[in-house]
Amino acid sequence: DAGVIQSPRHEVTEMGQEVTLRCKPISGHDYLFWYRQTMMRGLELLIYFNNNVPIDDSGMPEDRFSAKMPNASFSTLKIQPSEPRDSAVYFCASSLAGKNLETQYFGPGTRLLVL
Amino acid sequence: RKEVEQDPGPFNVPEGATVAFNCTYSNSASQSFFWYRQDCRKEPKLLMSVYSSGNEDGRFTAQLNRASQYISLLIRDSKLSDSATYLCVVNTPGGSFQKLVFGTGTRLLVSP
Secondary structure (H helix, E strand, O other): OOOOEEEOOEEEEOOOOOEEEEEEOOOOOOEEEEEEEEOOOEEEEEEEEEOOEEEEOOOOOOOOEEEEEEEOOEEEEEEOOOOHHHOEEEEEEEEOOOOOOOOOEEOOOEEEEEO | OOOEEEOOOOEEEEOOOOEEEEEEEOOOOOOOEEEEEEOOOOOEEEEEEEOOOOEEEOOEEEEEEOOOOEEEEEEOOOOHHHOEEEEEEEEEOOOOOOEEEEOOOEEEEEEO
16 A cells, blocks of 8 residues: 655755645545654644644744645645745654544655755 | 653664663643654654553563653664664644654664
């Protein structure tokens, strides 16, 4: 079975440019999470969706960040405009409600470098 | 104070050694605890859940001390393949879904 799919795997951009990260969760999972990981702050939850609806976006750093989930199999995280401090690894994860709700399956991540 | 705190390491141990990692959490209402493993430049993966009574999975033993808000992971007979970063994970109660809070991880290096 395919796991969580993220694209691109690597992104290098210049400050001020728009960056769009994409995620396809595991089929049938109804929760989707966006995380950011840096050496200093570790893994931080940015936003999560349940059945395509954003539930908690309190982790989104500022208005430059936005996330959408137009359907059950696709989500985007957009940064506009990007800044050097946004450089990090962005992970998408999904999980299934029920007994294993708290078991999250992570995608391979997108390594973002903003110059 | 961070919600989940871990010693960043690295812990350098020879093959066959026993090593233990500790983690403390600040929210006394937390109910679920986990250890995730993250290999270099890879995504985190669930290693094991941590239960109040303690639990074992092969060479790995996890313990929980609610009174001290302390979680531990013991690895016996370390293998080279155990080299990774181990993330302590705690749920944050509230609402219909309990968010997971990740520690910054403890790095383990097992050498021949």
